[in-house]
Amino acid sequence: MNIAIVGAGAAGLFLAQQLSKNIAADIYVFEKTAKVATKLKASGGGRANILNENIVPDCYNQPAFIRTLLQKVDAKTIEHAFVQMGLKTVVDEENRVYPATLFAQTVVDVLLENMSPSVHIVVNTDIQKIQAKGNLWQLNNMETLFHKVIFASGSPAGMIRKNRQAYNAYLDSLQLDSKILQPSLSGFRIRQYPNILFGCRTRAIVSLYQNQQLIAKEKGEITFKEDGLSGIVVLNMSAYYNRLQDRQNCYLLLNFMYEDEDYDVERHLKTYKTLSGILHPKLNQLYRQKPFDVKNFRLDIEGVYDFEFAQVASGGIAVGEVDENFQLKRYKNLYAIGEMLDVDGICGGYNLFFAFASAYCVAKNIIDGNKNCQL
Numbered sequence: 001m002n003i004a005i006v007g008a009g010a011a012g013l014f015l016a017q018q019l020s021k022n023i024a025a026d027i028y029v030f031e032k033t034a035k036v037a038t039k040l041k042a043s044g045g046g047r048a049n050i051l052n053e054n055i056v057p058d059c060y061n062q063p064a065f066i067r068t069l070l071q072k073v074d075a076k077t078i079e080h081a082f083v084q085m086g087l088k089t090v091v092d093e094e095n096r097v098y099p100a101t102l103f104a105q106t107v108v109d110v111l112l113e114n115m116s117p118s119v120h121i122v123v124n125t126d127i128q129k130i131q132a133k134g135n136l137w138q139l140n141n142m143e144t145l146f147h148k149v150i151f152a153s154g155s156p157a158g159m160i161r162k163n164r165q166a167y168n169a170y171l172d173s174l175q176l177d178s179k180i181l182q183p184s185l186s187g188f189r190i191r192q193y194p195n196i197l198f199g200c201r202t203r204a205i206v207s208l209y210q211n212q213q214l215i216a217k218e219k220g221e222i223t224f225k226e227d228g229l230s231g232i233v234v235l236n237m238s239a240y241y242n243r244l245q246d247r248q249n250c251y252l253l254l255n256f257m258y259e260d261e262d263y264d265v266e267r268h269l270k271t272y273k274t275l276s277g278i279l280h281p282k283l284n285q286l287y288r289q290k291p292f293d294v295k296n297f298r299l300d301i302e303g304v305y306d307f308e309f310a311q312v313a314s315g316g317i318a319v320g321e322v323d324e325n326f327q328l329k330r331y332k333n334l335y336a337i338g339e340m341l342d343v344d345g346i347c348g349g350y351n352l353f354f355a356f357a358s359a360y361c362v363a364k365n366i367i368d369g370n371k372n373c374q375l
């Protein structure tokens with residue numbers, strides 16, 4: 001059997017590893033760039049937060065789809081698969097799982113080392129075309145035909161503009177239902193941005209509102225960039241922002257009283273005549289110029305930063321196009337996994353978990369369908 005995987009990212013490599021250990025097949029992984037797993041290596045600030053031990057379906061844009069997935073494969077399944085490859089992991093206080101080395105490269109190394117020689121990773125090969133040839137599939141004009149093809153070509157998130165053009169265009173001929181791609185887990189561009197705050201890194205309780213209605217609220221560290229706001233908590237807000245039907249009149253309210261959101265700031269001011277002792281120096285400087293409500297500091301959202309600065313894309317192939325094994329309902333033996341599907345989660349290991357879990361399902365489906373092997 002010949003199996004093709006389009007894309008040597010987290011999902012594609014995990015799938016190749018799982019298949020190669022359990023099935024007698026020639027597995028080709030086609031990668032358009034010169035290197036494999038570029039995004040995986042950059043994940044988690046180079047440490048790769050590979051999953052979260054407590055996957056909450058509501059933290060994804062498709063909670064029902066994830067609930068069904070979790071019945072088949074959960075965080076323990078994926079962690080166990082990595083442990084079996086010899087990867088030692090560590091878990092932090094927020095259930096985020098990392099390689100114990102705290103190096104993303106370690107994850108890539110164990111994946112590659114645990115593949116059998118039946119995996120052929122072919123770099124610098126841009127898949128631009130797929131067509132049926134009888135019961136088999138042809139990619140580009142290759143002579144080799146494939147019994148099964150798995151699309152694992154991710155999204156344009158984290159990429160500069162020139163590399164994003166015609167992203168996943170090889171799928172156009174299949175006419176799959178898909179949702180427009182938007183940068184997600186990205187910072188916000190802010191209207192009438194207070195420039196004086198550029199460089200300020202502080203902690204805050206961040207609430208996302210639309211027309212006075214609370215959409216999401218989280219606490220954490222934020223960073224004021226040149227023209228907007230970033231930090232994990234802000235990135236998460238961008239995911240909730242992208243899930244809104246229309247994104248008019250959205251704004252953030254920041255409460256800088258992170259440790260005690262009900263702290264009596266008025267009383268503090270009366271007692272000490274200054275907020276120097278409770279505010280970041282840059283915020284304090286702004287306050288001195290023009291006093292503001294330190295528990296409700298409003299920033300109007302202009303939009304999210306471009307794909308280049310995004311960790312994932314929201315949108316992609318509609319989940320209604322795939323069955324519970326991630327096989328395309330309309331095309332037998334074609335599958336789609338990972339970020340190219342319209343599934344995105346918040347920060348904390350949710351997106352890599354989905355890449356691995358969807359790959360795991362496909363591997364299990366192909367292996368179960370092949371009577372000689374077991375996963």
Ligand SMILES: Cc1cc2nc3c(=O)[nH]c(=O)nc-3n(C[C@H](O)[C@H](O)[C@H](O)COP(=O)(O)OP(=O)(O)OC[C@H]3O[C@@H](n4cnc5c(N)ncnc54)[C@H](O)[C@@H]3O)c2cc1C
Nearest residue numbers: 007009010011032043044127153154158338339349351352
């Ligand atoms: C800076 C950054 C930090 C992140 N941190 C985390 C984190 O800590 N935890 C977490 O869970 N998630 C994190 N993410 C998100 C996570 O990395 C992605 O969701 C995940 O890597 C997606 O895996 P994938 O295999 O679906 O796609 P990708 O990793 O994007 O892989 C797709 C591959 O397909 C290749 N390809 C594309 N088109 C073609 C084609 N036509 N022919 C051949 N090859 C093609 C691409 O070059 C790429 O190598 C982060 C992302 C970024 C950018």
